[in-house]
Amino acid sequence: MAREKKHRSRGRRSPFAAAALIGAGLLLTGGVYAGASAAMASTTDAQTSVTTELTAADGQKLFTANCATCHGMDLQGTKEGPSLVGVGELAVEFQMSTGRMPLQMQGPQAPQKHPQFTEAQIRAVASYVQSVAPGPTYPDSWVTEGKPNPDDSSDEVSLAKGAELFRVNCAMCHNVAAAGGALTEGKYAPALTSTSALHMYAAMVTGPQNMPVFGDMNLSTQDKRDIIAALVFQQNEVQVGGFTLGSLGPVSEGLFIWIFGIGALVALTVWITAKSN
Missing domain, CATH: 1.10.760.10 (Cytochrome c-like domain)
Known part of the structure; x- marks a missing residue:
């Protein structure tokens, strides 16, 4: 009598097995990454x-x-x-x-x-x-951070005076809008639209590259502070009235009108003439 062969029953694999396996792999990978990131962060903090x-x-x-x-x-x-x-x-x-x-x-x-x-x-x-x-x-913090001078209780920042001093002493190189400008022999005055207050003061005191040194006989500490305050105010000022066009005044505005405004009128005139013909 032939012996029956026992076949091992093969159960059907659950359709969620693959998803569970992928999820476990992701959790394991995420845990390893989180641990490594924490270790690197602690090392960075120590450094x-x-x-x-x-x-x-x-x-x-x-x-x-x-x-x-x-x-x-x-x-x-x-x-x-x-x-x-x-x-x-x-x-x-x-x-x-x-x-x-x-x-x-x-x-x-x-x-x-x-x-x-x-x-x-x-x-x-x-x-x-x-x-x-x-x-x-x-400098003392009252110069660059807008704090009052501890030696002078009546000390105040004058934005109007600072803007006037900037136009008289700085605008010929840095532009009246502090947007920078070209100098001779490939040199240039950098824009001050994002310069920190400390670096403005440092430039006036140390005179880097083509910058002249403004000593206390030229500009007092209070004058320097007023100039810095005016420039920082201009950096944080909200621009109104559409495009700033570099804040360069009527020159850039006139150039914009001449190129785009009159150019559009000429193009419209040509189109109307061609249409009528």
């Missing part, structure tokens, strides 16, 4: 806490590795770069925070670009330069 404690000694190391080639080990300058004696920490912070330094390439003017160092590193280098060859330093 940030370390960089915030940089000192002038750390700044010297950064200077030696990144700046001494052009400015010299003793800050006396070389054929490739000027001396830093007397420029002060304010000038160093301005040049490095705006990305002008380290210099990308030799040219008529150092362009502004994204900074290559963190704020803590920049402050450390500036502190080192200030300790070796002191110069202009950071």
Whole structure:
């Protein structure tokens, strides 16, 4: 008598099995990614806490590795770069925070670009330069942050006076709308439409590149503060009346009307003439 073969019963696979398997895989992948992200974040926080404690000694190391080639080990300058004696920490912070330094390439003017160092590193280098060859330093907070002068209870910011001082002393290069302008030999005055108050003050005090130095005999600290307040107000001002056209006044508006307005009338006249013919 033939022995019957036992066949293992094969149950039908549930249609939700594939979905469950995919869901489990996604959960596992998400958990691994979340854990890795948390680990990286903690490492970044640790690095940030370390960089915030940089000192002038750390700044010297950064200077030696990144700046001494052009400015010299003793800050006396070389054929490739000027001396830093007397420029002060304010000038160093301005040049490095705006990305002008380290210099990308030799040219008529150092362009502004994204900074290559963190704020803590920049402050450390500036502190080192200030300790070796002191110069202009950071202003009191009342100058750039609009706070009252603790030594003068009647101190107030005058936007009208600041705008007038800007037109008299700065508009010939930076444009009356602070939109910047061209200078000679490929140089230019940068736009001030997004410049911070600290960097405005630093430029007036240190005179970077083609910028003249405005000492207290030219513009008092209060005058500088008024100019900064007027420019910051202009940055935050809500534009009304349609397109700003660069805020350059009747010149740009007249050019716009001449090209588009009269051009549209000429095109309409030609079309009407061709239609009638």
